[in-house]
Amino acid sequence: MFELRRLRLLHELALRGTLSAVADALSYSPSTISQQLALLEKEAGVTLLEPEGRRVRLTEHGRILAAHAARALDLDEHARGELESLHPGLAPVRVAVMQTAALAIVPAALALVAARAPRLRVELVEMPPELGLFELTARGVDLVIAEQYPGHTRAHADGLDRETLGTDPIRLAVGPADPAQSLIDLREKAWVMEPAGTAARLWAVQQCRAAGYEPDVRYELADLSAHARLVAAGQAVAVLPDLLWAGTHAPVRLLELPGHPAREIFSAQRTASRARAGILEVRRALRDAFPAASETRRVSP
Known part of the structure; x- marks a missing residue:
């Protein structure tokens, strides 16, 4: 049986490309990452990594297992979401937010969350939309507030659910x-x-x-x-x-x-986390807060 935490390390390596990037993202040392991936190779019984200069890359077996790892992580997240639906607020919601949303939308949204679900913990980190969407795919955050400019459609990543908040x-x-x-x-x-x-x-x-x-x-x-x-x-x-x-x-x-x-302002979450009541509560608050932010905009004469 594969150990899910080790599968996540392989999934992260497939996304981020280097052991040091995985270590930085997950707050581990590169040596710990290497040791855990070596144990995963033993579990798999095949070579998953091969040297490429000073770096490593996934072998064909590694790419196959990384794809399965992504599906396993989705199933794990879906199961946790169903459990949370019975006990809202069980897990914190980590949100990546761009600067203008942090200034104009988030304060009112957080006030709504506090009133509606006082036990729910919401954590914010400011990120440009490009990085926020990547971290959402990599499971570094649970929800993203991002933007799309007219005529510049962003790539639609598999496994993400987008919802327009407004323009x-x-x-x-x-x-x-x-x-x-x-x-x-x-x-x-x-x-x-x-x-x-x-x-x-x-x-x-x-x-x-x-x-x-x-x-x-x-x-x-x-x-x-x-x-x-x-x-x-x-x-x-x-x-x-x-x-x-x-x-x-x-x-x-x-x-x-x-x-x-x-520009279009939208929120996005992983489809595997659709059942997480905490994320749904934050998205609802964002939907309700956006019109108020739009109405309070002030421009020069």
Whole structure:
């Protein structure tokens, strides 16, 4: 009989690629990971790993067992979910959340959870959507709040259940004294954008290209509050979502973009955890909190 914890290590290695990455994710030492995978090889009776330079890779047997490991972990999670349905709050719910959702949606959602299910423990970790969705697949978190930009559909990973919370308009942000009236007027401006490789960055660059120029991305920052400060100081321009201004007045001048684009805000969980009452309670609270966050958005005149 295979030991489920060792199967998870193999599954994690298949996802993350290196023993050190698995060790970091699960708070083990690489030597412990190696020892446990060696025991799994003995249980399997076949070679699961082979050296590749200083790293290891899965053999064909290893890839087959890793696929079975994923299914075994899904069954384990489904069983735990059914048990939890008889005793809600039995397990904490760990949520990966992007910055704007943490600012605008999560506080109200947590208040709803506290009122409806006071024994339920909710844990938050801020992650960019790309990382949050990966960690959801890898079982590092139970629920993700993420975004999808218009025209940039994210890959649909098997085993994930997505639910739209709502839409969030995206506008052009310029300094209070900036005379610009449209995207084309910002050809010579310094831009602040999110890091390369993110959906937000790809989308923002595409808007500039559609206007006929390559943006001068002088500042690359993950923190959207820092974007807003640079724009307010007249040192950069940006495209920013309305949720950033929830409950406040934008300190910048906001201009409409062509087509009035809006990003989709969604939550996602593993389909294997559909029966977990705690996750369902958090998702319900997020659905109820999003309209209030939308109504409290404030934009500059």
